[in-house]
Amino acid sequence: MRGRLVLVALALLVTACTTSGEPSPPPAPAVVVPSAVPAGAVYGRLLDGSGKSVPGGAVTLTQPFDDNIVLLSGRLISLGVFCLIPDAGLCPTSHRADLTDNGLWSVPAGDVEEGKALTLGGQRPGTSTGTGALTTVSVPNGPDPQRVPDLVLWEPEVTLTPVARGTRVTWPRLTGPRGRKARYAVYVTTGEPAFAKPVEVASGLRRTSAVVAGWVTEDQPMRVTVIASTKRGRAVFVHTSPSVAATGTAVPVSRGRPCSADKGGRQVRAVGTCGLTDGDLSSHVQVRLKGECDVDTSGCRPRSHHRICVDLGRARPVSRVVVRTPFLAVDQVVELSRDGRTFTTQGRLGDVGADDARVFAVPVRPAATARFACIRSDAYGYAGATTAEISVW
Numbered sequence: 001m002r003g004r005l006v007l008v009a010l011a012l013l014v015t016a017c018t019t020s021g022e023p024s025p026p027p028a029p030a031v032v033v034p035s036a037v038p039a040g041a042v043y044g045r046l047l048d049g050s051g052k053s054v055p056g057g058a059v060t061l062t063q064p065f066d067d068n069i070v071l072l073s074g075r076l077i078s079l080g081v082f083c084l085i086p087d088a089g090l091c092p093t094s095h096r097a098d099l100t101d102n103g104l105w106s107v108p109a110g111d112v113e114e115g116k117a118l119t120l121g122g123q124r125p126g127t128s129t130g131t132g133a134l135t136t137v138s139v140p141n142g143p144d145p146q147r148v149p150d151l152v153l154w155e156p157e158v159t160l161t162p163v164a165r166g167t168r169v170t171w172p173r174l175t176g177p178r179g180r181k182a183r184y185a186v187y188v189t190t191g192e193p194a195f196a197k198p199v200e201v202a203s204g205l206r207r208t209s210a211v212v213a214g215w216v217t218e219d220q221p222m223r224v225t226v227i228a229s230t231k232r233g234r235a236v237f238v239h240t241s242p243s244v245a246a247t248g249t250a251v252p253v254s255r256g257r258p259c260s261a262d263k264g265g266r267q268v269r270a271v272g273t274c275g276l277t278d279g280d281l282s283s284h285v286q287v288r289l290k291g292e293c294d295v296d297t298s299g300c301r302p303r304s305h306h307r308i309c310v311d312l313g314r315a316r317p318v319s320r321v322v323v324r325t326p327f328l329a330v331d332q333v334v335e336l337s338r339d340g341r342t343f344t345t346q347g348r349l350g351d352v353g354a355d356d357a358r359v360f361a362v363p364v365r366p367a368a369t370a371r372f373a374c375i376r377s378d379a380y381g382y383a384g385a386t387t388a389e390i391s392v393w
Helices: 002-017 075-083
Strands: 042-047 058-062 094-096 104-107 118-123 134-139 159-163 166-170 183-190 199-205 209-213 221-232 235-240 244-247 259-263 266-269 307-324 333-337 344-348 359-376 389-392
Touching: 042 058, 042 118, 166 221, 183 209, 199 209, 266 307, 307 333, 344 359, 359 389
Parallel strands: none
Antiparallel strands: 042 104, 058 094, 058 118, 118 134, 134 235, 159 166, 166 209, 183 199, 183 221, 221 235, 221 244, 259 266, 259 307, 307 359, 307 389, 333 344, 333 359
16 A cells, blocks of 8 residues: 555656657547557557547656565655756656557667666646646566556546535546556645645545645635556556646635734734735745834844734634745744733644645644734744745634
């Protein structure tokens, strides 16, 4: 199971490690894919669920593992992070297969490394709203020419429905022999497509539904992808659905509320609109009190505070505090307070983990009643400029 989950990570990142090439000519029309014909060192077929070719599609060979794919380790998890930076030289070399208009593909012997398992990814082109379907299969490296199982794209109708807790995602089961023991995972991305990184919201599912919690996306545009992973013999398949675009509907109780900073043992309201509650989940701005200079002003040496709070206006039930930052959260703790004078620590940001987008979700257990939700930093001081958003739920 661990190996299969690692392959899910590869499916999400395989296109980041592909080699670039010249623009492709207009795709040929879809046709019924014929039987595979031995060619090169590795060969097979790319087809859709109806058995037809995939116009404009591509097949890529990647070999990040030793030949015994049963012994996959966590190496790929680290590999996946570095693979987002191809110039770092840490990605496995990928090779584009020769794909014909009728769906047959092959990889020449010179592009295949001995002793390493084969991971082939077949993909339909994406659209302006998201990524296309992607199917990967990993198999041991065998004698040439090696026939690889068919790369059959899984293109289910994924439905997104607003619910009280966020967005419900439903999809049909993977059909055929590979679908009987499939497990499903759901990933969501927000932000600009060029910089968005997938966040896992559910994994290891047998059922065909999951809920994207409101705090994950808030009321921002999002793209949801469902992944079905399964194994047949020594072949491991990972089917990634086309992404579905939608907009979240959840709004935290902190949205638009003012901020405050500590001064003389009490919380004092900051000047201007609070950039930590404005719904812009990517910008990060300073929180400053009256008379303090702006860090964007030349020569400004901003006063260092130790506690920045969001004032909810009155005491409210709080079950979770979500902190978004593009930076490492060093020596920062989340606190709650009813009166702005006595504070209780709910968690340290470095202890709760974060996804690649630096989203720290601190659960409040049991739920508490508070007017102020705060971040405190004793060692380095804190002016809020390293934080994009504080959301209270």
